[in-house]
Amino acid sequence: MAPERPVMAPRRPPTPGGVILAPLSAPLADGVLARLTMQRDGTASGCIVAFYAPFMAARAADDVGAACTASPTVPARSQPRHTDVDPALLSPDQPFAFWAQQFLPALAPRRTGITAEGHPVTVLTDSTGCWARAWEEDGFVVSTGGPSDLWAVVESSYRRWVAAGSPGWERFGLTVTRTGKTLWLDSPDTPVHSCGEP
DSSP states (O other): OBOSSOOOOOSSOOOTTOEEEEEEOOSSOOOEEEEEEEOTTSOEEEEEOSSOOOOOBOOOGGGTTGGGOOOSOSOBSSSOEEESSOGGGGSTTSHHHHHHHTTOTTBOOOEEEEOTTSOEEEEEEBTTSOEEEEEESSSEEEEEESSSOHHHHHHHHHHHHHHTTOOOGGGEEEEEOSSOEEEEESEEEEEEEEESOO
16 A cells, blocks of 8 residues: 655654655555665655566545546637647556656646547646646547646656656656655756655
């Protein structure tokens, strides 16, 4: 079972050099496993395991489904437009989904369905009321709604991912402290994203 974040406050102080195998849970990437080594300063750092490893999520009963309450009922911002991002790249078993998640902190779980024309569709929503529906039809097409363009964030993160060489799982790493966590690429010296929640 996967907690929503790595647990850094065990009952007994961890031994420096000890290894924590931590499943990471996120709306887009719920099959990510980190192998972290405890350091003398109380931090933990290590690589993302180089394969998809989903666990059943562990969350309080009151939280089940809470992230899905935002429904894409807000009118579209504009007509559907073409996009360079294949919505299939947002599947949980894709490294890009893990990368994109870092730039979409308020995202609700990804949903999929079928358009009226029979095309598979990916639906993203967030806590601010933004939404995006993306599907394949003469290329890739997206429609968005809400206060801002949610898919534009996906496209921006996609460009950064491609510029970094379209990294796979084996190039990602994570450092966790008691005050925050940092995702890095290839080494802790090349951070991708940091946040203040361990």
